[in-house]
Amino acid sequence: MLHPYACHPEASRGRLFPESMSTFRSPFQRDRDRIIHSSAFRRLKHKTQVFVEHEGDYYRTRLTHTIEVAQVARTIAAALGLNTDLAEAVALAHDLGHPPFGHTGEDALAVLMEPYGGFDHNAQALRIVTRLERHYAGFDGLNLTWETLEGIAKHNGPAISDRGGSHSFPTRAELPYALAEVDALWDLELETNASAEAQVAAVADDVAYNHHDLHDGLRAGLFTEADLCELPMIGECFETVDRMYPGLDATRRRHEALRRVFGVMVEDVIAVAQNRLASLCPQSVDDIRGMEGPIIRFSKPLYQSLKVVKMFLFERMYRAPSVVVERKRVTAMINGLFPLFMERPELLPEDWQGDVAQARARGNEGATELARLVLDYVAGMTDRFAIQEYHRLIDPDF
Secondary structure, eight states: OOOTTSOOGGGOOOBSSOOOOOSSSOHHHHHHHHHHTSHHHHHGGGOBSSSOGGGOSSSOBHHHHHHHHHHHHHHHHHHTTOOHHHHHHHHHHTTTTOOTTHHHHHHHHHHHTGGGTOOOHHHHHHHIIIIIOOOOSSOSSOOOBHHHHHHHHHTTSOSOOTTSOOSSSOOGGGSOHHHHHHHHHSOOOTTSOOOHHHHHHHHHHHHHHHHHHHHHHHHTTSSOHHHHTTSTTHHHHHHHHHHHSTTOOHHHHHHHHHHHHHHHHHHHHHHHHHHHHHHHOOOSHHHHHTSSSOSSOOOHHHHHHHHHHHHHHIIIIITOHHHHHHHHHHHHHHHHHHHHHHHOGGGSOGGGHHHHHHHHHTGGGHHHHHHHHHHHHHHTOOHHHHHHHHHHHTOTTO
16 A cells, blocks of 8 residues: 555656556566666676675675665565555666776766766666667667656755755756756756655665675674774664674674664664654655655664764775775776777777767767767676776786
C-alpha cells in the first residue's frame, strides 16, 4: 500500500518516447530491469570505490556498492510506504556515470573537461541512460520514466537555484552540459526537491558507504577496531557486542559491531522520516518536491556523529599514504589517455568513428564535441581496461 505522497506508477509522467504498458511490470519495474541489463551497469563490476580494482577481491566495487545501496533503499522505502521499485531504480542508476578509479578518476576528468563544459558523474549517468546506451531499435538510451530521470538528476537535492545560485546550487546557465541537454529535452524541474523515493536512494548511498568504508579500511589495515571505538556511535556498537558476546573472535566481533552501525543509521532515517511525514502531512509527491528541504535525512545528533566518522575516514583512509600513491598513479593514467585520444581520435573503437568524423567536420567548433566523445569513452572504461589501454598505448612499464 503506497501512501499519497509516494510516486504511484499509474500517475507516472511517462517516457520521452511513448511505449505501450507492460502487462506484468509497472513502469518503474521496467526502469529497474533496463538499468540492470545495461552495459554501463555491468561495467560497475570492475570500477572501484577507493581501492583500485587489482588491489583485492574483497574490497567493494561500484557494483557491490550499488547493490548494497539498492537493498537499503528498498528497506527504507517499504517502511515509509513509498514505491520500492522507483527507489531501487534510482539507487541502481546513481553511480552509472562514475569513471574508472573512483573519485580520483572523476577529479582528473573534471580538470581535463573544464574547457569543454566540465564533468559531473550524476550528469554523466543521465547522458548514459538517455544517449550512450544504444541497444533499442526505437530510441537511444534506456527511455526511462520521467520520475527515474528526475531521481538520477536530483537525488542529492535541487540541481539549480533560480535565486542567483550558490556554492550548492548553481544557476541554470552553470549546469553541467550533460544535465542541461537532458533538461532541455524534458523539463526535470531542477529547482525543486526530488521525490521521496529518490531522497531515500541518496540517504541509502550515505548509509552504504559509511558502513562499507569502515569495513574496507579495517581489512586494508589502515586503522584498527580500537581506533573505531574512539568514534561516536561506533564505539557504542562495539561496547554492545562486547557486553552481549564476551570473548568473541575478532572477525565476528567486527562484523557484529558494524552491522549494528548499519542498523543504527537505517533505523534513524526511518524514525526521522516517519516523524516529519506525520508532522507535515504531505498529500502528494508534489508536496514533497515543494518543501524547503529534504524529507528523508538523518537526525541532527546522528548527522553530527557521522561528520566525525567521515572526517576520520578522510584522514585515515582516503588520504592514507598508500592510497595517495595509487591516486597519483591512476591520475597520471587518465591525464595520459584523455589527451592521446583527443590528438588521435582514430584510436577510438570503429563504432565511434562516425561520431568522430562529424565532430572533425565542424573544425574548431567540433573541438568541444570531440572532447565530449573522448570523455564518454574514457569515463566508460573500467579500472582494468584503463590500465590495459595505458600500458598498450603509452607506457607498458608504468
